[in-house]
Amino acid sequence: MPADALDVDLDRIRRRLDDLWAIGSTDRGGVTRLAYSEAENEAFGCLRSELPDAYSVREDAIGNLYATRRPDADRSVYLGSHLDSVYNGGRLDGTLGVVTALEAIEAVHASDRSPAYPPTLAVFRGEESARFGQHTIGSRGALGMLTVEAFSATDGNDVPLWLAMQRAGFQPTNLSEPTLDLDRAAAFLELHIEQGRVLDEADDRVGVVTSIRAPVRYRATVRGADDHSGATPMGLRRDALAAAGEMIARIETIATEAAADGDLVATVGDVTAVGGAINKVCGEVTFPIDVRSTDRAYRDRIEDEIVSALEAIVTGRDLELELEPIDRSEPVALDEGLIGTLDAAAASVGTPSRRLPSGGGHDAMNFQLAGVPTGMVFVPSVDGISHNPRERTPDAAIHDATATLAEGLATIG
């Protein structure tokens, strides 16, 4: 090993993943560690117990944790992720980013490298929207981005977020103020599973994220008339499900064509035939539409094309279409300098890597939006599986991506 090599302890990473995997485990083979649940608290306690004594640890007003060997440093590179999960989630989403961040910090500390900005481990609460329908609660709170609306969002038992925070032991106040000193943050880095198939299919071990796709979302409702399936001639039908079928297929076609000319995915991932039955012509169907791109203008253009196509379908069929807007988020381009730094870090580690966009949102995007230069490292999701107990990333990729993260950390400045 060269003198300046960064030594990543894969066994330690695996052991810490094992410890966290035992917290909130379900009888369906996964873990449920919801935002501000006891299981999330327990995971934070577990992580805290892993920190060397030399760390200075600070918990903010909403339960995020910051830990550093150098609390005295004027500026610091923050790195980390989250410890909560979806219902019956997997071993790696969020957790891997926390464990590998700690490992990267320790690897740099154990080397003879002297990073320009001493690192701070950042562990966030409630990144998943599973409990409150609100994503990245902890990092938004840390950055002063948490709205009153988000703070008042309720879970399935009508418990509002602010009350859940209190019950978990925190006393949030003045949420429009960051809980983190933004001037101190020289950069933010996050390692995360890809949650898609790109790296796995390409046999790359490391992905350098260029940007974060953001969705525009609708709930579509198609209304026609319920009829008897045997007694209603084809020409007298106002079949909402046949129309929805045509729409769903058309959205896929538009998106596939659009993906040839720019960054674009569009998806109908669910459908409900209201009062549907084998012996009925179905009179009402609803389905969600999710259109994402790293390019806002291109997404707008394809969104218009999809809406026009759906309207043409209902017009031709004498049906009604309602499109309820439910989300319109801004794509985030990550820091150009850090993309180059992480590219170079992967090359230095000698691991196969590629640049790619992120399809999902992450804590990292909030840092970039807050003006902190931000970079992300992806590891492959085997078969693209995430939010599922079958989440898996090969050890070699975890090793190389952690080494890439450490190398990036040591290089920034």
Next chain:
Amino acid sequence: MPADALDVDLDRIRRRLDDLWAIGSTDRGGVTRLAYSEAENEAFGCLRSELPDAYSVREDAIGNLYATRRPDADRSVYLGSHLDSVYNGGRLDGTLGVVTALEAIEAVHASDRSPAYPPTLAVFRGEESARFGQHTIGSRGALGMLTVEAFSATDGNDVPLWLAMQRAGFQPTNLSEPTLDLDRAAAFLELHIEQGRVLDEADDRVGVVTSIRAPVRYRATVRGADDHSGATPMGLRRDALAAAGEMIARIETIATEAAADGDLVATVGDVTAVGGAINKVCGEVTFPIDVRSTDRAYRDRIEDEIVSALEAIVTGRDLELELEPIDRSEPVALDEGLIGTLDAAAASVGTPSRRLPSGGGHDAMNFQLAGVPTGMVFVPSVDGISHNPRERTPDAAIHDATATLAEGLATIG
């Protein structure tokens, strides 16, 4: 009124419909009178109380009711329908056929007409499959067509049909024997709501049913892969819902084209996206397929065309398709002679009428299958609505159809 005119008492029909409408009424505005329920028993009791004293009434081993002024007659025309309903059903399905049959019998009795075959009112149990997933239980039992499988079918509380019959007060034995003397049945007539839009759209008051469309049915399951909607490029997807959308639209197209060349309807009336969500590419979708025709050979041909089209869609997409057969019934052509008789009866009444196929199954089809010459009269369903509290037929159509039924009854022979 000419001396041989048949006087239909519309007020009496409406009053009897009102009385039956009060039995099993729900807080959702309809009635629930399931097969072998207390409500069905109560409806039979109500109907029995309406019968003039001169009627000889017989209840068979499974609760069907036969009532006639002429039990001595060697042969009889049977006419009637059922009194059970679907969950939260309407005012007319089945019930109208019973009430108008009694009215037609009384109209002929009150006239100076002497039908060749004295009529017998026939009221059947459990025509709807809502409770046991078994249709036309009573008439199949009456005709010795009830299989052991049907007899053992269970309801949502795991109560088998045979036990439900016992609890309702009946002691069925040897169900492969008819409970009705088939040699005595000279013909069977049934009046029913159309349950489709044909008569309503055409402004006809009476339909003469030529045949009964029978379904071939499948449950289709399309399997691909669950993926993250934002993170999975269009080219790497195995999207079961987009494929299902294409299939559902394709089935409609095939059926619409086929309907131009023969009797054919095909319907996908429901769909389930297994584990579907707004942020997922959906990996598994199921939907039922219902293909009906009065022409078995034509239906077979279109069925083949549909199956081939679906298989081509999954092959092109690298998905899997499972087609589970769940029904394959025989279309029934009704008696040519009776079709002519009922056509002439409608003309004699002077009401606008047309021939049409029945899209749904009815007690009548079992009589034709058992070799009893069978005819059916339809009345319009306003907006094609059935199995719904909003079932409605204009009074004028009820009047004219009852008169047509009476005229047919008086003429047969």
